[in-house]
Amino acid sequence: MRIVATYNIKGGVGKTSAAVNLAALAAQDGLRTLLWDLDPQGAASFLFRVKPKIKGGGAKLVRMRSDVTDLVRGTDVEGLDLLPADFSYRHMDLALDAAGKPTRRLRKVIAPLAEYYDLALLDCPPSISLVSESVFDAADALLVPLIPSTLTVRTFAQLGDFVAGEVDRRPQIVAFFSMVDGRKRLHREVVAALPAASPDDVVQTSIPAATEVELMGVERAPVVVSAPHSRAARAYRSLWDEVRPRLGV
Amino acid sequence: MPLDVPTASYALPDGVDPPELLAYLGKRFPVVAEPGASRSYTVLDTADRRLRAAGVDLDLETGRGGPRLVLREPGGRPPLVADARRPRRNRYLLRDLPAGPLRERLAPIVETRALLPLASVEVGAQLVRVLNADDKTVARVSLATPAALVGGGDGGTVPLTPRVDVSGVLGYPKPLGQVTAAVRRGPKGGLIDAPISLADEAIAAVGGDPEGIRTKVHVNLSPDQRTDRAAVAVLCDLAGMVEANLPGTLADLDTEFLHDLRVAVRRSRSVLRELKGAFPPEPLATQRDALRWVQAVTGPTRDLDVQLLDWDHLVSAIPVERHAALAPVRTLLVRHRAAAFRALRRELRGPTYRQAWDAYRAFLAGDLGPSGERPDAKRPIIDVAGRRIRKVYRRMLAMGAVIDATSPAGDLHELRKRGKELRYLLELFGGLWPRRVVKPMVRSLKELQDVLGVHQDREVQASYLRGLAGELAKSTGGPAALLALGVLVDRLDAEQREARDAFAERFDAFAAAGQQALVAKVFS
Numbered sequence: 001m002r003i004v005a006t007y008n009i010k011g012g013v014g015k016t017s018a019a020v021n022l023a024a025l026a027a028q029d030g031l032r033t034l035l036w037d038l039d040p041q042g043a044a045s046f047l048f049r050v051k052p053k054i055k056g057g058g059a060k061l062v063r064m065r066s067d068v069t070d071l072v073r074g075t076d077v078e079g080l081d082l083l084p085a086d087f088s089y090r091h092m093d094l095a096l097d098a099a100g101k102p103t104r105r106l107r108k109v110i111a112p113l114a115e116y117y118d119l120a121l122l123d124c125p126p127s128i129s130l131v132s133e134s135v136f137d138a139a140d141a142l143l144v145p146l147i148p149s150t151l152t153v154r155t156f157a158q159l160g161d162f163v164a165g166e167v168d169r170r171p172q173i174v175a176f177f178s179m180v181d182g183r184k185r186l187h188r189e190v191v192a193a194l195p196a197a198s199p200d201d202v203v204q205t206s207i208p209a210a211t212e213v214e215l216m217g218v219e220r221a222p223v224v225v226s227a228p229h230s231r232a233a234r235a236y237r238s239l240w241d242e243v244r245p246r247l248g249v
Numbered sequence: 250m251p252l253d254v255p256t257a258s259y260a261l262p263d264g265v266d267p268p269e270l271l272a273y274l275g276k277r278f279p280v281v282a283e284p285g286a287s288r289s290y291t292v293l294d295t296a297d298r299r300l301r302a303a304g305v306d307l308d309l310e311t312g313r314g315g316p317r318l319v320l321r322e323p324g325g326r327p328p329l330v331a332d333a334r335r336p337r338r339n340r341y342l343l344r345d346l347p348a349g350p351l352r353e354r355l356a357p358i359v360e361t362r363a364l365l366p367l368a369s370v371e372v373g374a375q376l377v378r379v380l381n382a383d384d385k386t387v388a389r390v391s392l393a394t395p396a397a398l399v400g401g402g403d404g405g406t407v408p409l410t411p412r413v414d415v416s417g418v419l420g421y422p423k424p425l426g427q428v429t430a431a432v433r434r435g436p437k438g439g440l441i442d443a444p445i446s447l448a449d450e451a452i453a454a455v456g457g458d459p460e461g462i463r464t465k466v467h468v469n470l471s472p473d474q475r476t477d478r479a480a481v482a483v484l485c486d487l488a489g490m491v492e493a494n495l496p497g498t499l500a501d502l503d504t505e506f507l508h509d510l511r512v513a514v515r516r517s518r519s520v521l522r523e524l525k526g527a528f529p530p531e532p533l534a535t536q537r538d539a540l541r542w543v544q545a546v547t548g549p550t551r552d553l554d555v556q557l558l559d560w561d562h563l564v565s566a567i568p569v570e571r572h573a574a575l576a577p578v579r580t581l582l583v584r585h586r587a588a589a590f591r592a593l594r595r596e597l598r599g600p601t602y603r604q605a606w607d608a609y610r611a612f613l614a615g616d617l618g619p620s621g622e623r624p625d626a627k628r629p630i631i632d633v634a635g636r637r638i639r640k641v642y643r644r645m646l647a648m649g650a651v652i653d654a655t656s657p658a659g660d661l662h663e664l665r666k667r668g669k670e671l672r673y674l675l676e677l678f679g680g681l682w683p684r685r686v687v688k689p690m691v692r693s694l695k696e697l698q699d700v701l702g703v704h705q706d707r708e709v710q711a712s713y714l715r716g717l718a719g720e721l722a723k724s725t726g727g728p729a730a731l732l733a734l735g736v737l738v739d740r741l742d743a744e745q746r747e748a749r750d751a752f753a754e755r756f757d758a759f760a761a762a763g764q765q766a767l768v769a770k771v772f773s
Contacts, residue, residue, distance in 0.1 A: 030317070030330030031330075032326070048385075072420065073418075073420035073421075076386040079328075
């Protein structure tokens, strides 16, 4: 099972949108796929109409007192299952801190699911915390959505430095531009410049700022399912086709 | 499996059509009907239906991006999928499949057998999702109208039983129970469990046998049955296995067709020899000669198959740096095997085989003549087979008792041949005695035979490889290959010695006093 986390220190950059759409595309391609909604806001769980609640809460899960296989829920997309969010995940840092070897804990928690899935996508909460460090340790790759701005690019560089310097198991980092507004000159310039400057880290495909993506909250389904021929869905398909070989799935 | 979800398959009875069931479900649950879809695929399995026995379905589908293999297991888990090339020579061997989870899952089941297309199926399906109060899918109902394609579609289609498959969604057991109960009640008196799988029904519809080619004899014998009739019934079943394995042998689909054909012939020879008193002497001698000829013309190919099947195992034990030097040896073995197979095919396609086999079938179907010259013909099979089991067992005890570290390899081989006789008697007629007696005897015999088998195989393999030296010396890379060959032969000799060392212990278990007493008592 390959583990890929959608991560950015900032919120509202398209992590959850990327996670749910890429997870749906992976399942449509025949990969046995698990999406773990680690964000206490539970947006991914909401989009799949699954109650953002797990028996025993996050602390019990982190202490491995819950059978993680009992917590998985099927989604409306065949081949895609969800490990739901729980509001108690807001205290996951504390739970990890109380457990032994906190940065390695999430890898252990998810390990019993490895035999059932080809791909696990972790939808992470925005922050840099013990949870993020544990995610970095668990993940084979970080998929990083970037909004095209100078500050975002700087933050991306900081993430690269942090992973290179502080994380033992260094996950591969693959970034893509998200919420791109082609009418803005800055967006156009940054989107053109960064992939050319860092072709190993930043892929060519970018996800447009699109109404259909915003409507996912109304449709409560990934855009690749609810509007598969839309511009945004086609962009996610291109993104998946481009990152899949890089992620090794 | 903790992540399994229940699934159930029902047959749609006559008089109920899919729209009617759909309307029936719509009145009871919030449902969404997905657009109808059709799917074409080919059912793959080994000739002896190993996947079916393991509860695995393997389909070859042609979809977006070319052909792909889809492996489904019970429990409703997502299938394993792998891209595949079009099958070469209408079969897939494991090595033809891409590395990954699907091949890993198949490997221990399929082993050396080829995956063959057994039936092509076209399914029109209507998927219905059952929703909960949040409009979340909590169960799926698939209404399928399948048809088998005859001759890959050129010969038209055969409609198969329409089916209703109900599958749950992980984490939502309660709605699944409600939907299943409703489907079982169904319109017009309810639905029944699907009697056989769709794959089996499709295979039968195109003239195949859903059970596949058997390796075990299925004949109901009664203890007081006349020996000649019991023997003929068993021989006819074995003859059917020879015939079933012949096309796959001639097409060289995998090594096991030839292996199973030879086992069926060997068992037949064993029955003719051990129960010879049930047959008239003259036609019996002719038929035994004919079957011996079949064994002789198929033997060289099988010996070389064993060499090549064991190759990776043997080579794994010698230093990695010598592996490259062994390439010419393997090339030579492959070339010899190809030549041996051409000779085999020539013989088994030729008039000698055809006439001999027709005569053998006529012998089994015809009148065996007056029982006067067949002293065992009318005697109960339990008496005759029991007497033979006892005698062969005693003969083996005598032969094994004089084998020691200095005995020639031929002595162990003779004992092994006797062991095969005993094993076939027990396999073919053992059902006439209590299982608790036969089973431990077969087990100890099998353990002894395993050791004797390794001993003899290594003898033959080492001898064959030594015989390659002259030819090898003339080939490119010959001197290096000869040195590596020496290491390989040493390895074979070492394994033969290990087998001989293990012989005494295995034989002691086989010849234990308790077992001797039991044989004398039960088979008297």
